[in-house]
Amino acid sequence: MFSFLIRRLLQSLLILLGVSMITFVLLYWLPADPVRQIAGRSATAQTVQNIREQLGLDQPLVVQYWRYLGNLLQGDLGRSYLQRTEVSTLIMSRLPASLLLMAGAIFAELLIGLSMGVVAALRRGSRTDQVLMIVSFVGVSAPQFVVGLLLLYVFAVQLHWFPIGGYGTFSHLVLPALTMGILGSGWYSRMMRSSMVDVLRQDFVRTARAKGLTRRRIILRHALPNAILPVIAMIGIDVGIFMGGIVVVESVFGWPGIGQLAWQAIQRVDIPIIMGVTLVSATAIVIGNLVADVISLMVDPRIKIR
């Protein structure tokens, strides 16, 4: 277990290194000059040149990358060009909100998706099953911005059940988490359904029935833990998908997460922030996958640690 973790961690570090390298190159190629953004519209050519030198942006790409990497190893993500603040401060101030949202969303989508999937599997072939699957499909296909605004309009503006955007309490979390969760729950319900259908056919479920266990116990204790195994691996992939949706959802609900930070930074080519956010979300994804692996390792005793 220990050596497995170490090995996976090393692998993850390599992946992060690759991500940082590719991002760096891509940003370098971007047809936009960050220095002009900083210098502003009244700047003279002299000022622009000064700033370029001070930021080291006149150096060759390799040198810039090497320097970045050196700083990174000391935990220094650099300073935002436009906000003039440590990128790490900016990210740290926003990360908790994003993580909370992500946790809420994962919870929501697992709750909705898994229960829809289980119900559909238990009633497979019935009308309920068909309706649930269509609902899940609409969930997958509906644009998040529209879903978010609709939820906001109905539940916050009209019904006053939840606050209109903002951050702080549990009731602030419900709608944004739900918005993000709806997309994922569509995926999960389909996966869970087929997985559950498979498991319910297994011999050990028959054994459990032969033992005289209650239906509830058979479903919760025997079928569910087995059916959920293939779904766990999906959670790792999911973190990546979240990173895309987070921009939209955070802006609809005024959620102070890194999505908005990234969005602003991309618009203004604030390279240190883009780099920082990329690395942080890549780390989140890598950790997500790692956690998914470890969870399946813990839940499924059959997986051999290679």
Add this chain to the structure above:
Amino acid sequence: MIGAAEKPSGAYAPDAAPVLQVSNLTVSVNTEAGLKSLIRNISFSLNPGETLAIAGESGSGKSITSLAIMGLLPPPVVRVTEGQICLNETDLLTLPETRMRDIRGNRIAMIFQEPMTSLNPVMTIGAQLSEAIMAHDPIGRREAHTRSLEALTAVRMSQPEKRMSQFPHELSGGMRQRVMIAMALALRPDVLIADEPTTALDVTVQREVLELLRDLQRDLGTAMILITHDMGVVAEMADRVIVMQSGQMVEEGNVKQLFQAPKEDYTKALLASVPRMGDGSGAQEGGKAGASIAEIRNLKVRFDVRGGIFGRVTHRVHAVENVNFDIHAGETFALVGESGCGKSTIAKALAGLVPYTGQVRISGSEIHSLTRAEAKAIRRDVQMIFQDPMASLDPRMRVGDLVAEPLVIHKIGTVAERSERVAMLFDRVGLSAAQMERYPHEFSGGQRQRICIARALALQPKLIIADESVSALDVSVQAKVLELMRELTEEMGVAYLFISHDMAVVENISDRVAVMYLGQIVEMGCRAQVFGNPQHAYTRRLIAAVPVPDPTYERPAGLRLAGDIPSPMRRLEDAPKLAKLVDIGEGHLVAMQD
């Protein structure tokens, strides 16, 4: 508690009131064409302490009968349409599900055929046992744990304490089946239904499990319904037998009577197709040894097991160690041994599926030294038939195409010629050419194995490797397939490398036999030598373990085996000891034992 001598030894008491009474049971399935009955008018009674065997070939309705008793038929498609099932006066069919749940596991328990899949893979053995107990007895977790442990001890599980916290995949098949038995008997049910409890197990393990069942049943006085298609098991275990065919009872009677004087034709045929030890009438002795087709010298196959941070090789599975043998044209060479001893690995090495060291010479050429094209050509001479015909046929292809595949791969003939050839092959193995358009799942197991044989024959090979090719088949079907193989040897001079764990079958079909243990051959010789004069202790044990389809046979006592087979996985520096084979006369090789 189990096994304590507080109950009187539950010998079979024919006149006591039956504990289970099944009358006129009909189970039907809902199809598009309406109700179709799967079993019809089944009636029997089960007395306390009695063992009733239900025998019959696959699909005859044995499992459906037992599931009906358990109330576990898959609703709503399959249901009981007529009849009664009474457990001591209670009609089980009229009970609501909640009451039925109390009876299941408590008063009627069941053991299933597949020990590998019948246990929940993500729960510990202990949890699964305690759960069963707690479902019926209002006791605490700790007490349930104690009782589970007792149950495990009662089934003679080694290291029961440790097993409690292990997961099913960490146990061998035999051990898992013991867990199933412990689970079934922990609550001392009145009736135990064992549906093919040993079919998936090795002979030696089967032996142990059967003995265990018998001992426990005797001690507890449980009435048992034993479902099996193996007449040997029936003969050894049962007091009474029911023979089923196509959902109907064909014959019922005392086991001795039935074996000695079967009344119905079907029963007679069934008994006739049972391979029996000691009547290897099918094969003639020796005399057939032609040129050697395959020569295997110093064959070694090892699998690396990696571990640690950098994935270095830490262990090695010595699947095959230093194996030497020849196969001659037209002969059937059999490899026998317990699961995991390396039989399949040898087959795979021959078929080019695993890398090996040592020499494999086919038709005189050493495969390693050939170019790819030559190797491909030479491989045509060696074809393989696998254990599970379903698994070895691509389920998404039509069987006609599957049989034509080798011809396509080796670019033999035109399209028309190929289909003609395939039709001929189909005909040869007893299938109709019209069936070429179907998919594998549309055939029965025996038919599928014929398709595999047809496919192996397509290239007119000199050697066919049959890896457990008949083990999964019903006795009757098995007999037919074996018959077909024998005919082919005579007609085409095909040699077989016949791999099996079933000593009875091996004795029936083989010319020469090699017994394997832990990757090495421990005894080799012609059939008469190995079966008639087994020298190695392991060979003797294998032979002794085979159930004898004769209820009058008295098994010599004292041959109980201890523990599981040791693992061929070893640390890197720890190479296994090589057995030395000594010729004790006329080519009968036996490993030296210390």
Add this chain to the structure above:
Amino acid sequence: MSIVTTPDLANSDTASPKRQSALARLLQRRLAVFGFALILLTVLGAVFAPWLTPYSPYEQMFDGLTIEGAPMPPSSTFLLGTDLLGRDLLTRILYGARTSLIIGVAANGMALIIGTLIGVTAGYFRGWVGGMLMRMTDLMMAFPALLLAICLAAIFQPSLWIVAMVIATVNWVQTARVLYSETSSLAEREFIAAERTLGAGHMRILFKHILPHLVPTIIVWGTLGISTTVLLEATLSFLGVGVQPPVASWGNIIFENQTYFQAAPWLVFFPSLAIVVLALAFNLVGDALRDVLDPTQRGRN
């Protein structure tokens, strides 16, 4: 040698089922036909758009806006209303179908092909080739896809085909992952070993025996990918790196107008409906196709 007769399914029906084309069997399913019809309708709508509507998709009509500049709700002149520039929404949705079909079918298709190639190769060959490919997949997976798309699209000047390419390059990852694990377990299956003993080459095994088994998964991911890619294109448009205005796509119609969901709900509702319906149609056909192509499902309709 024996008289044992087995009443087995295989012998009971003497006439063997005739080889029927997959299409013919597909057309026997009501839902599939319905899905087909929807797709066909969309394609026809896209192709014959110029004949179906009297307006041009780019024409900003004077009477398409109120004096205050608000869009017109659905009426008999503008069946689905007009957009913020006074263009006929129906016309734009019809023309937008062209873009969205290309994205949903071509970009998604490309992503599927890349994902399949990589996943299958890695899963089948293992070794260092497979290792490399999977590490690459891990890397891609760790990349925030949207960011990658934005960078790529910004570097290569955006156009429909560039956008399609970009979407393909970021969307293959999940498919590759899933197909990798499926292929590696397939490669372990006995029938593959059986094929090898017959002397079948890698290509034959891959194309004749592995790929057909992956079809259901590919179909599932393909149909799910339709809405995902169409929406990704929309997001890219919104970020200014998608299909350039005034070219319409369902996604960019939604994104351009999303804030008007209250003031002019038709602007958001109709294109969203179009996406959901198209995705659903593909899903219906895909589900049916999956069953039809699976011989073991035969007759279990």
Add this chain to the structure above:
Amino acid sequence: STLDPNATAGGGIIVTYKDDVATLDPAIGYDWQNWSMIKSIFDGLMDYAPGTTDLVPGLAESYTISDDGQVFTFTLRPGVKFHNGREMTAEDVVYSLNRVTNPATQSPGAGFFGSIKGYDAVADGSASSLEGVHSDGPLSVTIELSRPDATFLHVLALNFASVVPEEAVAAAGEDFGKHPVGTGAFSLGEWTIGQRLVFEKNADYWRAGLPYLDSITFEVGQEPIVALLRLQNGEVDIPGDGIPPAKFREVMDDPAQAARVVEGGQLHTGYITLNTQMAPFDNVKVRQAVNMAINKDRIIQVINGRAVSATQPLPPSMPGYTDNYAGYAFDADAAKSLLAEAGFADGFETELYVMNTDPNPRIAQAIQQDLSGIGVSVSIKSLAQASVIAAGGEADQAPMIWSGGMAWIADFPDASNFYGPILGCSGAVQGGWNWSWYCNEELDAMATKADSVTDPAKADERLQMWSDVYMAVMEDAPWVPVFNEQRYTMKSERMGGADALYVDPVSIPVNYDYVYVNDVQ
């Protein structure tokens, strides 16, 4: 400045923004969002009367200008305290000007101070302080210019010229923008990055009785449409990003809500740049034709009438605006014949760059349709702001750019502010902001001449000169001035203060120092 007799002191308001506040460092902050915030935290020597464009002394009590217009002497207000409690002195003024011009500060506003003597030496790093700036005693500062500069007092009213305490800057280092210390009406109380900023009343503020509000809370990260919903719900007082287009009609059609909207002009012009160094826009006839082809009224209609159509670079409220100039009227036929004259009877193909946030792509499409009316086929490049700016800074990349979203909102209310970087030769360099690459030496000379008229008595003369400059520009038509955006600030019921404060030309959205709430007891 006089106090509002109706005003009540106390209470707090909530203002929302979508984007996070970048920085509150007056030397750095240069977007319309933090501009007004910085204005409330800091003060400069000069200021504007609230709600107007009239220059008034700020931290300077009075000032004198030498006859040649090159030496300014300021007498500072005594007893002004920084938020840290220290009294402000002339040294602080000197330090602040040195700081903003020092290249190490990377101030985007450094260029504004180009006329101060010694600026060039500081800019190229050969000197660390401005030669022309020195204190004569604790309350007196002299600033010497290297050339006459009529706009210099406006420059000193810019945020960049705010007075900052050296010790606070030194203490915060690069993070001064997050820990600002000034002399302004408010001090920064709390700043939770990504969530909210709280401004607290400066009890020691040197303008007695101000500010009225006890606190201002800025909530950031709020989608404008959500902010408006919250305003309608009574949770927000001012949506900083204004009324989102999608909600504009709804608000204006409801009299109760419309009553809470203040409309005003702003110093803004939306224009299309035509790259005069790229064919075919190097032909003045083509540029004029394009000017005639644009239907500005339709474009204004598309943005719900939230603008007035423009005829020239300067917005109407800017001094120097030429009143009786009709501009190029919309006349597609005339445009076509002009194009034919230029040899493009069949039109041509070109590209229009535009920033990708609503409503700019829509405006670009309207422009596209108009131009297709005269046979010019335009393909739109809708890109991120940074990419558009980068394209404009290259001589041969962007034939046309719609300025929306990056458009010129004046830094200070002076006619010269629309010329230098965006129409003058100095901006027509790589990386510059003169995206039409229009360089007319003669006009540059005229502009310099106008700006050296420093005598307040000759102000009208100077404005006339500027008017002539812009008329000449229009003759050459490097731009298509499209519209001047109107400002619509919506406020909650409880907000008080003159309407002018809500459309204050230099403080967007409101002048925080003078507004108040009605519901405090």
